[in-house]
Structures are given as C-alpha cells and as structure tokens.
Amino acid sequence: MGLLGSVLLTACQSGPSAGRSTPTPVSPSQPQKPTPMPPPAATGSNLTAQQRLTALAASVAVTPADHTTDLPYTYLHLQMWNRATNAITRTDLRRWRRGADNSGREITRRLPDMLGVDHRPDADERELFAHAPQKTTQYGRGTLRHYLPEPPPTDPTALAHALAPPILANESAYPLLLACGIVGLATSQYLNQEQRTATLRLLAGIPAITYQGETTDIARRAGPAFAVTADGSTWQLIIDGHTGELLAAHERVTGIRPGLFSYVLILERGHTNTDADAHR
Numbered sequence: 486m487g488l489l490g491s492v493l494l495t496a497c498q499s500g501p502s503a504g505r506s507t508p509t510p511v512s513p514s515q516p517q518k519p520t521p522m523p524p525p526a527a528t529g530s531n532l533t534a535q536q537r538l539t540a541l542a543a544s545v546a547v548t549p550a551d552h553t554t555d556l557p558y559t560y561l562h563l564q565m566w567n568r569a570t571n572a573i574t575r576t577d578l579r580r581w582r583r584g585a586d587n588s589g590r591e592i593t594r595r596l597p598d599m600l601g602v603d604h605r606p607d608a609d610e611r612e613l614f615a616h617a618p619q620k621t622t623q624y625g626r627g628t629l630r631h632y633l634p635e636p637p638p639t640d641p642t643a644l645a646h647a648l649a650p651p652i653l654a655n656e657s658a659y660p661l662l663l664a665c666g667i668v669g670l671a672t673s674q675y676l677n678q679e680q681r682t683a684t685l686r687l688l689a690g691i692p693a694i695t696y697q698g699e700t701t702d703i704a705r706r707a708g709p710a711f712a713v714t715a716d717g718s719t720w721q722l723i724i725d726g727h728t729g730e731l732l733a734a735h736e737r738v739t740g741i742r743p744g745l746f747s748y749v750l751i752l753e754r755g756h757t758n759t760d761a762d763a764h765r
Contacts, residue, residue: 534696534711538689541709545682545729550675550755558583558760559675562753564614564704566606568746572598575606577614581760584635586626590760593620603744608703611750632666632673639679641686648687658716660693665720668749671731675754681729688722697721702733704750718746730754 532540558581565576575596582589594617596610638644645651648666653659667684670676676684688694693713700710702723712721717740723733736746 532696534694535689537696537709538685538694538711541724541726541729542682542685542689545678545685546727547678548728548730551677553756554675554677556756556758557585558589558757560753560755560757561672561675561751563672564611564750564752566604566745566748568602568744569598571602572600573602573604573745574598575610575614577617580629581757582629582631583760587624587629587631588626589624589629591622591624593622594618595620601744602742605745606703606748608705611703632670635674637670637674637676637680637683639683641683641690644683644687645690658718660691660713660715661718661720663687663691664694664713664722665736668720668722668731668734671734671751672749675756676730678729684731685724685729702750703748704733704752706732708732 561578561580561582563576563578563580565574565578567574567576575598577594579592580589581591594614596613596617633647638647645663648670649659649662653662667688670684688711691713693715695712695714697710697712699707700721700723701707706723706725708723708725710721710723712719714720718736718738721735722731723735724730725732731751733748733750735748737744738746
C-alpha cells in the first residue's frame, strides 16, 4: 500500500502528444480497403459503457474556446466540495493562468465548513457562494503549475501512463487512479478537442466502468454519467454528450466513515486576453 497509497493521496489534489505517421498512398494495383462502419450513436440503446464512451469519443465537437487557444490566459471556474477530516469544505474558484510563465490569479469564495462527512451538495447551496467573502491571490512566475506538462497526450495509452504509473496497473485501485487523474486534469487545464477525445477513449478502456444513464448535475446540466467503483470508493463522471467536456465529478467512499469525499463542478473553461474579471 506504500506506493499506491501515496499516489492515491496526491492524484486528485492538484490543481507530449503522440506522433502521427503519414499514410502511404494506395496505388491503383492495390486492393481498396472496405470503408469502416461508423460507430454506433452514443445514445443508442443496449450499449455497454465502453461502447457508449467510444461512440462519444468519435463524435466530440469543437467548442468556441477551442479556437482561442492562442490567447495568453487559460480560464477555469470551479465549485468544489471536499472532505477535510470531520467536515466538508466548500469553495468557489476562478483561476487565470498565463501560459507563457505559469503565473496568474485566483479568486476564491469560501462558505463555512459543513460538519460531518455525509453532506450532499444541491443547487440551492450553490447560490450561497455569491454572498461569501472574496479573496484574490496573485501567483508569480512558475507557481501555478499544470496537472500534467503541456500539452497533455492525445494518445489514450500515453495519457494513462502519465496519469497513473503503469507499475500499479494490477492494483485494485488502479481504475480509480485513472478516473481521479482525468478529474484532476480537467480541473487544472484546458483540454482541446483531441485531448477530450483521448480522455473518453481512456475511460472506455477501464473494464470496471459502468453507464448510469442521463443524469443532471447540481448546476442543472444534463449528460451521460459513468461510474468507476473500486477499493471502497466510487467516482461518478458526468460528461457533455456533445463536446466531451467533463461537467461534474463526484466521489463517495464506503467503509468505516462513508460519505462524500469530493464533488466538483466545472462551470466555465476557456481563454482570455487578461486576468481581469470585470466581465464575469
């Protein structure tokens, strides 16, 4: 448990692309390969979780923010509920990271901690953040680090190796490390169309993953939900069925002290010219 435990402890607390070969032209004398059948629609009935995720990955749409990656700041707006010993912390976080030097700014709003660990966040609770005190923190050069080095891999196998050491692949908690890593990546960095596709293909390769139907998060956004259960914990991931973006992630634990471990909403993501928040 030593190595695995240390990886699990740090995997979700943070905040090279694969090469492509040039296809060989087919000469007239060579037989033509049959056109592959298109993947099934992600909304089709009787699909396994793996088939549904593969179909989602094949149809990930470009977002407007995918066309603005040349702007200097990456912007993320998160709301988070996290277990802290005997209470749940509640945080609204807006972060601007300057890509050139990993400097930036964060604005946080904290609600009073909720005593106990079996708290279930809801839509009404989110509205309380608007009245919470605000704190602004400036970060100097090199202090706002990414979850993974930029750019994250677009090959699912390379991405899996970056998120969880392959030496742990036979451990019971390995599926959780992958799911947790995807959450950590999506809540730290902007993922473009190719990178979102890679995360869905990685999820499709987790044997333990299950489909939980269309679900609505507490920001009232709907999408297909997938769950990974292992080693006394369950991660549920709600995904935008059009763009492949992670909307929300929820971890609950069982055992001696069952209850909420983490709930996160990714409310906004994109790129800006400055770290000003007057328009937010």
